[in-house]
Amino acid sequence: MKAISKLSREPGLVVTDVPAPVCGPADVLIKVKHAGLCGTDMHIADWDAWARGRIHPPLVLGHEFAGEIVEVGDHVTAFKTGELVNAEGHIICDHCRQCRMGDGHICRNTSIIGVDRDGAFTDLIAMPATNVMPLNGIPTSVGAIMDPLGNAFHTVLSTEISGNSVLVIGCGPIGCWAVGIAKAAGAKQVIASDVQGRRLKLAKAMGADVALNPMEVDLNESIKDLTEGEGMDVVCEMSGHPTAINQAFKAARFGGKVQLLGLPSGEVPINLSNDVIFKGLTLYGVIGRRMYETWHKMQSFLSSGLLDPTPVITHTFKLDQIDEALEAIRSGEAGKVILEIES
Ligand SMILES: [Zn+2]
Ligand SMILES: [Zn+2]
Known part of the structure; x- marks a missing residue:
């Protein structure tokens, strides 16, 4: 499958072919429909000091996304195929002191998709079911921006x-x-x-x-x-x-x-x-989102119409237009830029 990747320790991003991920017993496999591009991706593309210290290529980028469940792991009972979902991209350990005190957003062992492990700028991503949120009628173009939102x-x-x-x-x-x-x-x-x-x-x-x-x-x-x-x-x-x-x-x-x-x-x-x-x-x-208080609050504001976040989304590009998408952000002309990922 096509993916936006960082292949080597130097500036730039490339569209590559990567193998499809395997859906583990506690995972769901999600067909990505929309993904958000953000400052973090710019840092990785530009290969700045932060990226050089944190990123280990090869890596599929993308931590903001929404899509459709196409496979459900054997141990997962909360979801079924066909559901539209997004997911918290911070995968936490569940056993450090912060996690066990209900402060998973400051887990000491956080692994972030598209940063520490392969991300969502591709067709399919496997996510732990505990990180997955049903969209409940919110369109995937909005679901894809609920990480930064x-x-x-x-x-x-x-x-x-x-x-x-x-x-x-x-x-x-x-x-x-x-x-x-x-x-x-x-x-x-x-x-x-x-x-x-x-x-x-x-x-x-x-x-x-x-x-x-x-x-x-x-x-x-x-x-x-x-x-x-x-x-x-x-x-x-x-x-x-x-x-x-x-x-x-x-x-x-x-x-x-x-x-x-x-x-x-x-x-x-x-x-x-x-x-x-x-x-x-x-x-x-402020780091990340409170799990999962922030997600529930956000869903309430969105589904009740209290907040319309869409005026901020100014540009939509296809996956292989990543250079144009990066350019739109660099030019200072863009608000939020999203990618539409077709199979
Ligand atoms: Zn982001
Ligand atoms: Zn933890």
Whole structure:
């Protein structure tokens, strides 16, 4: 079967032929219909420092996907063939301390599909049945983005939103979804910040009350004006940019919550005394999705119509158009890019 692979320890991705995976007794075999392309795939394609330290080629990429079950392992009773599903791509050990305390998203032994083992940019993927979620009527094009959408849900809904003011810094796809989720969850005011006008437009389309470009306005002064000098109840930092992380701490009100999802590429200098400790901030590091609380929340928001994530999906490509797909992301023109995988 055709697959988007990393074959050697150098930049680039190739479309190759790989053998079909075997469905183990506790697995289901899924025919992939849609898959999402994201920053992680860009890092692997570009072969940056993170990729060089983590990735062991040959590897089939892809960790965001949805499709149809075509085979069910002997020990699996919860699923049948023909069901449309997606899956949590973090495969966890179930026996470390975090797993056994219900915090599987921070399992010390996590193996990620498309990163640590073969992924979903191909026709078939075998997944442990415990990771698989039924789509319950959600189309596979949306099912394919529920991994990054789940990051947004995890970021926003792990603190109190109802009646609170929320600032989202960094309006890539996950930031734009965070805006929509905060609105849907009853935030009194949602402010979006990004250095790109095109992204701010998308944030507005997802419901941001105010969109600010910190290259054009003084973000902290604007926040003060918009909140009667108080600052924000909740700040979601989605960019990982050192300046933005500092802005996040400054924008939060005394006693505010700062949800940190964006990954900086190195160390970030922070005035901990003035900007965190004396302000009594609570910081939360967001990794993955809570298993499976985040998935159930997400399904509720999607199937009830509380959130429509589709305005953020701007481009769809076929599997062998991977170069064009990467180019669309690099150009800065794209929101979320998905692949349509036909057999
Ligand atoms: Zn991703
Ligand atoms: Zn574990």
